[in-house]
Amino acid sequence: MMQQASTRRSALRIAVGLMLVAALLLSACGSGSGGGTAGSETPAAQGPNPASERGNHLVVAQAQDPGNWDPIDTFFVAWASVMNNVFEGLVFRGPDLKLQPGLATEWKWIDEDTLQFKLRQGVTFHNGEPFNADAVVFTFERLLGEEGAKGPQQGNYASIDRVEKVDDYTVNFHMKTKDPVILTKLAGYGAVIVPPRYLKEHGDEYFDKHPVGTGPYKVVEYKQDDHITLERFADYWRGQPKIEKITYRFIPEEATRIAELTTGRVDIAVISPSQVDNVKNSAFLEIVTADSPTVYGLRFDVSKDPVDDVRVRRAIAQAIDAQAIIDTILNGYGKRISTFQSSLSFGNDPSLEPYPYDPEAAKKLLQEAGVQPGTKLTLSYIGTATVFGEIAQAVQSYLKNVGLEVELKTYETNTYYNDIIPNAQAGHLYQEGWGGWTLDFDNTAYLLYGKGQFWNPTFYDEEVQRLLEAERSTYDQDKRLEIFKQLDRRLYELVPTVPLYQDVTVWAVNRRVQDFVPPPDTRYWFFETSIASDQ
Numbered sequence: 453m454m455q456q457a458s459t460r461r462s463a464l465r466i467a468v469g470l471m472l473v474a475a476l477l478l479s480a481c482g483s484g485s486g487g488g489t490a491g492s493e494t495p496a497a498q499g500p501n502p503a504s505e506r507g508n509h510l511v512v513a514q515a516q517d518p519g520n521w522d523p524i525d526t527f528f529v530a531w532a533s534v535m536n537n538v539f540e541g542l543v544f545r546g547p548d549l550k551l552q553p554g555l556a557t558e559w560k561w562i563d564e565d566t567l568q569f570k571l572r573q574g575v576t577f578h579n580g581e582p583f584n585a586d587a588v589v590f591t592f593e594r595l596l597g598e599e600g601a602k603g604p605q606q607g608n609y610a611s612i613d614r615v616e617k618v619d620d621y622t623v624n625f626h627m628k629t630k631d632p633v634i635l636t637k638l639a640g641y642g643a644v645i646v647p648p649r650y651l652k653e654h655g656d657e658y659f660d661k662h663p664v665g666t667g668p669y670k671v672v673e674y675k676q677d678d679h680i681t682l683e684r685f686a687d688y689w690r691g692q693p694k695i696e697k698i699t700y701r702f703i704p705e706e707a708t709r710i711a712e713l714t715t716g717r718v719d720i721a722v723i724s725p726s727q728v729d730n731v732k733n734s735a736f737l738e739i740v741t742a743d744s745p746t747v748y749g750l751r752f753d754v755s756k757d758p759v760d761d762v763r764v765r766r767a768i769a770q771a772i773d774a775q776a777i778i779d780t781i782l783n784g785y786g787k788r789i790s791t792f793q794s795s796l797s798f799g800n801d802p803s804l805e806p807y808p809y810d811p812e813a814a815k816k817l818l819q820e821a822g823v824q825p826g827t828k829l830t831l832s833y834i835g836t837a838t839v840f841g842e843i844a845q846a847v848q849s850y851l852k853n854v855g856l857e858v859e860l861k862t863y864e865t866n867t868y869y870n871d872i873i874p875n876a877q878a879g880h881l882y883q884e885g886w887g888g889w890t891l892d893f894d895n896t897a898y899l900l901y902g903k904g905q906f907w908n909p910t911f912y913d914e915e916v917q918r919l920l921e922a923e924r925s926t927y928d929q930d931k932r933l934e935i936f937k938q939l940d941r942r943l944y945e946l947v948p949t950v951p952l953y954q955d956v957t958v959w960a961v962n963r964r965v966q967d968f969v970p971p972p973d974t975r976y977w978f979f980e981t982s983i984a985s986d987q
Contacts, residue, residue: 501736502716503962508696508983510965512976513709513721515836517677517702519866521663522656524595524642525603528869529746529887529974532640534680534700536975538578539644539665542569542588543635546977547969549796549891551635555583555645555666559635562624567634571621575689577647578670585617590648592625599656604906605642607899611924632927636890640975668693668979677702694982704836710960713737719962722974724839725783731960738963741785742970744955745794745891748840750831750847751884751900751949755910758823759880765947767817768881769807771854772847774952776809781842786953791940792886792896794954796972798929799893799936804944806951814854825855830879832872835862840883843952847881869907876909884949889973893936894923901948911948 503511518531523539544554556569575583592615600606611631616624627634637643650664663671668690669682679701684693701718703709710727712718714734723731731737750768752759759765778786787795790804831847833840841862848858861879863872872878888896898920899905903912919942923935943949961968966982 501962501964503719503736503964504985505716507985510695510698510720510978510981510983511718512698512700513703513712513718514700515702515704515706515709516865517680519676520603520660521671521674521680522603522660523644523646523663524600524605525660527604527641528865529889532887532889532973532975534682534976535644535663535665536640536667537669537682537698537978538663538667538671539646540667541639541644542571543639545636545639547971547975549972551639554639555588565627567625567627568618569623569625571623572689573621575666576687577650577666578664578685579647579650581647581649581664583645583666584620585623586620587645587648588623589615589617590651591643591645594646594651595642600642603642607902607905608637608895609642630925630927632924632929632932633890633892633894636892637895640889669698690979693979695978698978706838713960713962716962719965720968721960723958723960725785725958726781727960728783728785728958734960736963737960740959740961740968740970742957742972743787743794743796744957744972744974745796745888746885746955746957746974747789747792747794747888747896747951748843748883748885748953748955749789749792749949749951750881751878752881752947753876753878753910754948755876756880758821758827759829761821761823762946763817763821764823765950766807767814767821767823767854768851768856769947769950770810770817771814771856772850772950772952773809774806777843777846778953781839781846782953782956785956785958787956789951789954791943792884792900792949792951793893794888796891797888797893797896798891799897799923799933799940801937801940804940807947811850811854818854818856823855826857827855828857828859829881830859830861831881831883832861832863832868832878833883834865834868836865837883837885840885844883873907874909881950887973889975891973893939894920897939897943898924901943913942913946915942916946 514530514533516530518526518528520526540554542554542556544552555572557572559567559569562568571585577583594600595609611627611629613626613628618624647664651659661674668685668688670685672683673681679699682698684696706724709721713721728739732739752765754760774788788806790806793800831844833844844860848860851858886896900908901911901916902908902920903917919935919939923932926932957974959970964984966984968981
């Protein structure tokens, strides 16, 4: 769900007026070009590549260890970045974002409420267990049952009533409600297929740390908060992957990730925009970018005074110069958004303009709402999310300029998402990042604004709920788009979240890595990637 990034320059820590903040940000971060499409920048200079000593062993750095490897216990991009190579769903979506057959070879609706899948034969799990209809039925009984209820995934598949085995390689999904995004949902996260015998023998807790799937790579070692190592699976049904071994190293500090990249000890890492110029100077690294479905914003706990008043929420939205944040902290690698979804999302209304930066209008709204100068608010975020830490400090200064005093609080990632947010303990405002991996606004809007959802402890609006139910009740995509336009406008008016920006993801990639396709959703797929022996 989240992507972490850069080290803060000291200038932004100075609490000053808005114009001075902008000037300091510009001088500290410099100007940079924003990538709108996938592309790369390769340094002119070349030299010895120290990574070559590893041979056919790829090393990827990421900021976060998701902490859980069981697919029903997570929604983190950090999980999918690894496990997209270990687990598979009935449907497959690669870096091109197109749906194609995965563990199912074909599917069809046999009536209005029944979706039938023909399963791929000759597939085995990493433990030698056969993939078949029993594995599919077990996976969804687990997901939709008591074990699935403990994690955040179950609500995403609430439209499924049950899965029926027709024969060893045919299953029927019986739907209790319509779900126009069901095929995409079956391509990842909680819907990936797990091995029933392995889970019954070892239990859920063991599986959470020793995951087994059907993908091109199998897990051979996991050391929490340090690394996870994968080796290619010799019996993979598509054939042998080209890379023999992949190690993901969990490195929270970006300065350390950059050092490991520039010394060749890491091959691939997402980096913050402020680090692009430093990395471009390396003789053996290149910069690759892609528009991302990930969006970032500031969520309100609407149960807390004074942000329970929509005028205060609108005031805060207008007090923050989001474009200046993009131009300076993000070095141009970001796009304005008007609602909490990306331009890649089905349901995005491009006719909606983001709230304008207007501190005087913000002050007027606060005065109308009876908010006194010096009113104190809290803003919470993930401690390792260093780019968002920079943004939080900028927001602190922007809000001070309109008379609000903001206290910043940080939390560990898993605690933040599993305890702080669901239990409404994040304060008045808090960091919200969402990958929108289905590329459909339903995945974002229902889970974040639907009544009773895991990450929505306090927000409820009758009209929003009606529209959410309406868009889920039809497979007519034109009708859904019209409903989403109404939903966009309602959320725009209510401001449960201040939408800040759509991410443009920046990777630093060692030039020995060949055929790396930057995944917009950051779910790495290394089956076709290779390592050049002469680089």
